Amino acid sequence: MTLRALIADDEHLARRLLREYLLPHADVSVVAEADNGLDAARAITELKPDLVFLDIQMPRLTGLEVLTLTGRRDGVIFTTAYDQHAMQAFELHAVDYLLKPFTQARFDAALARARRLLGQAAPGLEQLVAPGPVLTRVLVRDGSGAGMQVLTVDTIDYIEAQADQVAFHSAGREHLKTQRISELEAQLDPARFVRVHRSFIINLAALQGLEKTDSDAHVARMKNGKRIPVSRSGYERLRATL
Numbered sequence: 511m512t513l514r515a516l517i518a519d520d521e522h523l524a525r526r527l528l529r530e531y532l533l534p535h536a537d538v539s540v541v542a543e544a545d546n547g548l549d550a551a552r553a554i555t556e557l558k559p560d561l562v563f564l565d566i567q568m569p570r571l572t573g574l575e576v577l578t579l580t581g582r583r584d585g586v587i588f589t590t591a592y593d594q595h596a597m598q599a600f601e602l603h604a605v606d607y608l609l610k611p612f613t614q615a616r617f618d619a620a621l622a623r624a625r626r627l628l629g630q631a632a633p634g635l636e637q638l639v640a641p642g643p644v645l646t647r648v649l650v651r652d653g654s655g656a657g658m659q660v661l662t663v664d665t666i667d668y669i670e671a672q673a674d675q676v677a678f679h680s681a682g683r684e685h686l687k688t689q690r691i692s693e694l695e696a697q698l699d700p701a702r703f704v705r706v707h708r709s710f711i712i713n714l715a716a717l718q719g720l721e722k723t724d725s726d727a728h729v730a731r732m733k734n735g736k737r738i739p740v741s742r743s744g745y746e747r748l749r750a751t752l
Contacts, residue, residue, distance in 0.1 A: 513628075514541045516557065518550035518573070519565040519589065524610070528563050528589065531617045538621075547571025551649050552658045554580045561624060566590040571660070574598055579649040579660065581689065585628055587620050645697040650678055650685035661685055667716040667734055669694065671709040682734065704751050706730055706744035714751065 515538050519525050525543050532538050541557055544550035548570040554562060564586055566573040573588060583603040591610040605627055606620035650661050661678055670677045671691040678685045695705050705711045710730075718731045720740070728740040730748075740748065 511537065513538045513560040513625075514557070515539065515561040515563065516542050516544065516550065516553050516559040517563045518544040518547070518553070518568065518576070519563070520545045520568045521565075524565065524589065528617075531614055534614075534618075535621060545569075547573065547576050548658075548660065551576045551580050551660075554582050555649060555658060560585050560628060561621075562586045564588055566592055575647070578645065579647055581693075585624055587624060644699045645694075648678065648687060650687045659685075663698070664715075666713055667732055668713060668736065668738060669703075669711040679734075679736070701751065704744070704747050706738060706740040706748060708741065710738050710744075712738060720745075720748070 515532065517525050517528050517540055519528070522545075525545075529540060532540065538561065541559055542553045544553055546569040550562075550564065550568070550573075551571060553559070554576065562582065562585055564573040564576065566588060567590065571579065573590070577583070577586065584605075586604050588604050588607045589610065589612070590607070593607075593609055596607045605624045608616060608620055646663050648661050648663065649658055651658060661680060665680045667679050669691065670679065672686070674690075675686050675688050676691050676694055678687065691705075691709070691711065695703075695711055698711065702714055703711050704714060712730055712732065716733050718733045721729050721731055721737075723729060728745050730738040730740050732738065
């Protein structure tokens with residue numbers, strides 16, 4: 511089976527070296543290159559490569575931010591000149607962490623490890639790694655649906671589950687991302703974002719007030735005028751947070 515690879519590094523010579531190191535591996539095909547973090551995040555989201563060779567210090571987004579924004583957790587090999595980010599890289603489930611300059615043999619060893627791990631989840635792995643950082647930015651499709659953009663979490667009024675996607679409502683616009691709302695809930699700051707319904711998470715900073723309906727249920731009245739249903743468990747979560 512051919513493995514599809516993305517090379518992301520802001521240095522042309524570094525990208526060329528990785529291509530040369532891949533030449534002996536006929537089953538690996540480079541499907542894209544990126545010279546900045548935002549393009550790397552777009553390529554991961556749109557192309558879904560099997561392997562990602564990712565530098566850390568890049569323009570627009572760092573390699574660590576790329577993984578946080580895309581949620582990518584498999585097949586990632588970091589290639590960097592900085593050793594201080596190794597612990598955070600492995601917390602994000604990186605396959606390996608190659609310090610520049612590295613040899614063909616060291617590269618081959620990392621690739622062999624990636625082959626073994628692809629598609630496999632080590633039992634108990636989630637208990638061995640620290641929780642990921644609180645989400646501060648998300649990568650979403652833009653209004654046209656053709657491109658991607660970074661959305662700051664602080665600007666989000668509420669989040670709505672729509673089938674296999676979530677819709678981020680911000681400044682009167684809707685931005686879509688393919689993700690489960692339960693997975694997203696675990697990444698957000700619980701002191702600022704509360705899941706008030708199985709289909710809705712609200713930003714407390716955008717909450718205007720709570721109203722009781724005729725049926726003794728509750729709705730959240732947002733500052734933008736939107737009224738969002740609040741379930742019984744969601745109401746208890748709101749009371750505990752406010």
